[in-house]
Amino acid sequence: MFRTIMHHHAASSEDCAKLCCTKIENFSVKIGRMTILDQVNLHIHCGQLTAVIGPNGAGKSTLLKAVLGEIPHQGTLHYVDAKGKHTGHPVIGYVPQYLRFDVSAPISVMDIFMACLSNRPVWIFPTRPLRRRVLRSLARVHADHLIDRRLGALSGGELQRILLALALDPMPDLLLLDEPVSGVDQNGLELFYEILSELRAKEDMAIILISHDLNMVARHADQVVLLNHGVITSGTPEEVFDDGRTREMFGMLTGGSFGQWKGRGDDCGNPL
Numbered sequence: 078m079f080r081t082i083m084h085h086h087a088a089s090s091e092d093c094a095k096l097c098c099t100k101i102e103n104f105s106v107k108i109g110r111m112t113i114l115d116q117v118n119l120h121i122h123c124g125q126l127t128a129v130i131g132p133n134g135a136g137k138s139t140l141l142k143a144v145l146g147e148i149p150h151q152g153t154l155h156y157v158d159a160k161g162k163h164t165g166h167p168v169i170g171y172v173p174q175y176l177r178f179d180v181s182a183p184i185s186v187m188d189i190f191m192a193c194l195s196n197r198p199v200w201i202f203p204t205r206p207l208r209r210r211v212l213r214s215l216a217r218v219h220a221d222h223l224i225d226r227r228l229g230a231l232s233g234g235e236l237q238r239i240l241l242a243l244a245l246d247p248m249p250d251l252l253l254l255d256e257p258v259s260g261v262d263q264n265g266l267e268l269f270y271e272i273l274s275e276l277r278a279k280e281d282m283a284i285i286l287i288s289h290d291l292n293m294v295a296r297h298a299d300q301v302v303l304l305n306h307g308v309i310t311s312g313t314p315e316e317v318f319d320d321g322r323t324r325e326m327f328g329m330l331t332g333g334s335f336g337q338w339k340g341r342g343d344d345c346g347n348p349l
């Protein structure tokens with residue numbers, strides 16, 4: 078069950094550019110006779126947060142799974158770091174939208190780290206260095222106080238941060254996040270975005286985030302991609318949110334501009 082939060086190595090055949098970036102080229106996914114993704118091309122720059130938005134069923138989660146190599150797809154993934162020393166095989170960290178587990182199971186946060194980080198069975202008492210390492214990982218996401226908490230007793234936001242900490246060990250080149258649609262309150266969401274901002278700056282990490290909260294995207298993303306089976310439009314938050322196609326797709330009122338509604342919104346996170 079924890080396979081999806083482990084790390085993946087994606088292969089590529091040639092360099093992408095001189096700057097640190099990931100190029101997603103001509104990604105297509107067909108399931109049966111249905112085309113879910115059609116020729117998606119994206120450049121994801123290191124040190125930037127790229128938010129993917131789009132209606133339900135647009136293929137957002139499918140795109141992340143294809144980048145992870147978890148589902149059959151066409152297209153190629155190229156990665157090159159700034160120094161050109163680590164080209165072609167990004168280490169990818171993945172934070173899934175949700176984790177299915179038995180909420181009554183006596184599994185602690187420490188146990189799940191043990192299961193993911195070492196080959197030791199979880200019933201062996203953790204060694205001190207391992208516990209210190211887990212505490213360091215958890216501190217990165219402001220969650221070291223949760224190390225002995227039972228998984229089933231975590232709030233939605235806390236669980237999301239634990240999954241993020243797991244995806245960051247070892248530190249990935251490319252971080253993929255599928256934000257939960259519900260279960261994380263506004264404070265949890267704010268903290269999560271703050272942590273992502275820290276990471277992109279400190280680790281020079283490329284981050285792709287599927288988000289349903291347009292206000293948070295407007296405030297924190299460097300680049301926004303509007304996806305609906307293909308890329309409808311992409312650019313800065315200003316460019317994408319002022320685009321008539323975005324406004325139409327999300328039922329926004331016409332006439333307003335990005336600057337007027339940035340930071341405001343209704344209770345569901347929709348810009349007014």
Ligand SMILES: Nc1ncnc2c1ncn2[C@@H]1O[C@H](COP(=O)(O)OP(=O)(O)OP(=O)(O)O)[C@@H](O)[C@H]1O
Pocket residue numbers: 108113131132133134135136137138139140
């Ligand atoms: N294994 C599958 N078999 C058949 N159809 C699938 C499969 N996986 C996804 N789909 C379909 O592909 C489309 C895209 O799904 P996906 O989960 O990628 O959308 P999404 O943009 O992430 O949606 P949401 O915002 O609702 O999470 C949907 O219509 C979905 O029903």
